[in-house]
Amino acid sequence: MLRLKNVSKKFENLQAVSSVDLTVSERETKVLVGPSGCGKSTLIRLAIGIIEPDEGEIYFKGELVAHENLLEIRRKIGYVIQEGGLFPHLTAVQNIKLVAEYLEWSSNKITARIKELAELTHFPKDALERFPLQLSGGQRQRVSLMRALMLDPEVLLLDEPLGALDPMIKADLQEELRTIFRTLGKAVVLVTHDINEAEFFADELLLMKDGKILQQGSIRELLKNPVDDFVEKFINAQRVRASN
Amino acid sequence: MLLIRRLLLGLVIAANFCFPQWSMGGESQNEIKIGSKKFTESVILGEMAYHLINKKGVTAVHKAELGGTQILFKSLVQGELDIYPEYTGTIVQEIFSGELFRNEEEVRDKLESMGILMSKPIGFNNSYIIGMKKEAAKKFGIDKISDLKNYPELKFGFSNEFMDRGDGWPSLQRKYNLPQRDVRGIDHDIGYRGLENGSIDVIDLYSTDAEIDYYDLKSLIDDLNHFPEYQAVFLYRSDFAMRNPESVKSLLRLEGMISESDMVKLNADVKLAGKSEGEVASKFLERKLNVKTEFYQMTIFEKLIRNTYDHLFLVVISLSAAIIIAIPLGIFAYKTAKFGQLLLGTIGVIQTIPSLALIVFMIPLLGIGAKPAIAALFLYSLLPIVRNTYSGLKDIPLQLSESAEALGLPSRVKMIKIELPLASRSILSGIKTAAVINVGTATLGAIIGAGGYGQPILTGIRLDDTGLILQGAIPAALLAFGVQWLFEMLEPIFVSKGLRLGE
Ligand SMILES: Nc1ncnc2c1ncn2[C@@H]1O[C@H](COP(=O)(O)OP(=O)(O)OP(=O)(O)O)[C@@H](O)[C@H]1O
Numbered sequence: 213m214l215r216l217k218n219v220s221k222k223f224e225n226l227q228a229v230s231s232v233d234l235t236v237s238e239r240e241t242k243v244l245v246g247p248s249g250c251g252k253s254t255l256i257r258l259a260i261g262i263i264e265p266d267e268g269e270i271y272f273k274g275e276l277v278a279h280e281n282l283l284e285i286r287r288k289i290g291y292v293i294q295e296g297g298l299f300p301h302l303t304a305v306q307n308i309k310l311v312a313e314y315l316e317w318s319s320n321k322i323t324a325r326i327k328e329l330a331e332l333t334h335f336p337k338d339a340l341e342r343f344p345l346q347l348s349g350g351q352r353q354r355v356s357l358m359r360a361l362m363l364d365p366e367v368l369l370l371d372e373p374l375g376a377l378d379p380m381i382k383a384d385l386q387e388e389l390r391t392i393f394r395t396l397g398k399a400v401v402l403v404t405h406d407i408n409e410a411e412f413f414a415d416e417l418l419l420m421k422d423g424k425i426l427q428q429g430s431i432r433e434l435l436k437n438p439v440d441d442f443v444e445k446f447i448n449a450q451r452v453r454a455s456n
Numbered sequence: 457m458l459l460i461r462r463l464l465l466g467l468v469i470a471a472n473f474c475f476p477q478w479s480m481g482g483e484s485q486n487e488i489k490i491g492s493k494k495f496t497e498s499v500i501l502g503e504m505a506y507h508l509i510n511k512k513g514v515t516a517v518h519k520a521e522l523g524g525t526q527i528l529f530k531s532l533v534q535g536e537l538d539i540y541p542e543y544t545g546t547i548v549q550e551i552f553s554g555e556l557f558r559n560e561e562e563v564r565d566k567l568e569s570m571g572i573l574m575s576k577p578i579g580f581n582n583s584y585i586i587g588m589k590k591e592a593a594k595k596f597g598i599d600k601i602s603d604l605k606n607y608p609e610l611k612f613g614f615s616n617e618f619m620d621r622g623d624g625w626p627s628l629q630r631k632y633n634l635p636q637r638d639v640r641g642i643d644h645d646i647g648y649r650g651l652e653n654g655s656i657d658v659i660d661l662y663s664t665d666a667e668i669d670y671y672d673l674k675s676l677i678d679d680l681n682h683f684p685e686y687q688a689v690f691l692y693r694s695d696f697a698m699r700n701p702e703s704v705k706s707l708l709r710l711e712g713m714i715s716e717s718d719m720v721k722l723n724a725d726v727k728l729a730g731k732s733e734g735e736v737a738s739k740f741l742e743r744k745l746n747v748k749t750e751f752y753q754m755t756i757f758e759k760l761i762r763n764t765y766d767h768l769f770l771v772v773i774s775l776s777a778a779i780i781i782a783i784p785l786g787i788f789a790y791k792t793a794k795f796g797q798l799l800l801g802t803i804g805v806i807q808t809i810p811s812l813a814l815i816v817f818m819i820p821l822l823g824i825g826a827k828p829a830i831a832a833l834f835l836y837s838l839l840p841i842v843r844n845t846y847s848g849l850k851d852i853p854l855q856l857s858e859s860a861e862a863l864g865l866p867s868r869v870k871m872i873k874i875e876l877p878l879a880s881r882s883i884l885s886g887i888k889t890a891a892v893i894n895v896g897t898a899t900l901g902a903i904i905g906a907g908g909y910g911q912p913i914l915t916g917i918r919l920d921d922t923g924l925i926l927q928g929a930i931p932a933a934l935l936a937f938g939v940q941w942l943f944e945m946l947e948p949i950f951v952s953k954g955l956r957l958g959e
């Protein structure tokens with residue numbers, strides 16, 4: 213579905229992403245983990261074309277992503293930015309339907325779709341007319357998710373969609389999201405700092421360090437055959453603390 | 457420069473289109489346009505010309521208090537004016553400074569080559585004189601200009617025009633070898649007040665000034681014959697004379713009719729007795745030429761309405777044009793980083809031109825009246841709006857611009873739906889700043905005949921009439937407050953509630 217081939221990106225003299233290959237197919241969830249600043253968000257931004265790679269190519273359904281087809285492809289990808297990125301001047305519902313309105317969907321279709329999404333994410337209906345600043349953190353993240361899901365995209369790129377939520381809401385939303393991914397059969401790339409969350413979602417885990425993919429596979433595989441000490445340490449750091 | 461010129465012309469054409477009465481009021485072909493300088497005597501002579509010509513069933517307008525010699529003469533040459541009163545000395549010394557004329561014939565030839573005719577002298581000689589308080593002159597024993605040499609500590613305050621005209625201060629200093637160091641350029645009318653409160657000892661005056669008696673001044677004898685004759689005359693366009701022989705005939709009835717003492721009296725009637733120029737001129741014509749004319753005295757309230765209308769006209773047109781042009785320019789600056797800096801820099805430079813200078817610069821391009829004032833106000837209002845549009849867009853947080861980007865909207869839609877609304881508060885506050893500056897600066901428009909609240913201020917300074925100054929200053933200040941208030945009221949309409957929640 214989405215394929216990044218040998219992509220690299222340098223900011224001034226910092227190699228944020230170097231020679232990464234990443235493929236995600238239908239009904240598959242790949243989870244990106246790794247220490248802060250290792251290039252996860254950069255990789256996601258490359259995937260949706262917000263920044264251009266210095267080297268390498270990106271294919272969407274086998275088609276090379278270029279200037280001509282960029283806008284159209286973006287609309288087929290749902291993206292949730294790390295900090296939410298809701299537009300403060302628009303209400304929740306205006307945020308969600310922005311692109312659908314541009315595409316001239318009928319208002320019936322828009323209303324129906326939003327109702328469906330609000331149910332899916334257990335979002336309170338009366339909060340739809342509120343502005344982002346009037347929503348709780350968890351509600352905001354769900355609005356971001358609804359916005360990303362609105363056009364029923366085939367691919368979802370989620371950059372820490374559940375970061376900084378209280379554990380109860382987080383657990384709830386994790387359940388809801390996994391159900392959404394599975395029932396809708398999306399291709400998903402999800403970034404997280406939380407190893408437990410990664411394990412919960414991942415068909416396959418990709419561990420990044422210094423802009424490179426160090427190792428990929430299921431968590432069990434990674435623990436069984438770590439390519440080096442770092443992999444083991446990274447995964448165990450949270451598990452150990454969690455078990456305390 | 458070419459671009460700016462085109463832009464201004466386009467603006468004027470658009471404004472003409474929207475406000476046809478403006479072009480009809482100021483530009484119609486058969487209307488006779490009389491100008492006068494910004495001092496009482498010139499205004500009175502302009503009124504006389506107006507009464508004489510308007511009487512013959514021809515429409516005349518008097519654009520009073522247009523500024524100094526350069527503005528008036530240029531406007532006459534360009535056909536913005538048909539007639540204005542001038543002085544022979546000024547023509548030789550200032551308009552054609554640096555050129556040598558052996559006699560009056562040569563002056564007439566020179567003027568005629570520019571399509572301008574000169575009347576015979578109206579009768580009085582209004583020479584420059586150098587004056588000081590009588591008591592002071594007595595105390596120091598000063599009688600002649602050459603006596604000033606012995607008192608280098610005296611403070612001189614000369615009118616701005618006198619400071620740099622051909623026969624003004626520099627040549628006076630050379631001729632008399634004057635040693636004074638403290639020499640300031642000030643407004644003629646403010647000079648009298650300087651004398652009164654002792655901040656100035658010596659000023660330049662006109663020999664027909666009403667204030668000579670009023671302030672108890674002594675005029676110093678020009679013992680080296682420095683100042684040339686300043687015979688009052690009318691200058692008028694030859695093509696106008698050709699088309700309107702009757703009007704010229706009426707105008708020329710003034711030749712030789714006003715003596716120096718007549719003029720001092722007329723000036724005093726306006727400046728000291730507080731009568732209007734129109735009334736004084738009309739009564740004089742009746743007395744002297746037996747010409748009956750009507751003069752219409754506007755009430756304070758009518759004047760206020762008139763000035764408010766003129767002022768709002770300048771502000772509304774220039775500000776709307778600035779908003780329409782400046783927001784796209786700000787967007788453009790934001791989209792093209794390098795060119796944007798250049799653009800912001802250029803507009804910033806325009807802003808550093810003193811407003812008075814900018815308004816006067818517009819005259820060669822657009823003549824006198826409302827057009828050049830609107831053009832200058834337009835240029836002045838650009839910067840705050842362009843800069844705030846630019847910075848409002850530039851300050852959109854990265855995660856917002858990235859999520860906007862990731863939605864896959866075309867950049868035009870993205871601009872309208874997301875970026876401009878996010879920048880709306882900054883843009884609105886830029887417009888507010890521009891509007892407040894605009895309202896204040898528009899008072900300068902009166903200098904080039906655009907009217908507005910500047911008119912009573914200008915007249916008030918000329919007549920040393922604080923009440924009159926306040927008639928312009930108070931409404932101008934109130935309007936500025938009103939504008940500020942209006943934009944605060946507009947904020948909820950243009951700035952989304954979602955952005956105002958944070959406070
Ligand atoms: N626009 C930019 N210019 C310069 N450096 C950047 C830019 N964006 C990111 N970086 C740098 O690139 C590196 C990778 O950043 P990235 O945001 O991809 O990290 P991350 O893995 O998402 O980190 P985190 O887990 O904290 O979100 C970091 O060192 C960051 O400082």
Ligand SMILES: [Mg+2]
Nearest residue numbers: 252253254294
């Ligand atoms: Mg990140």
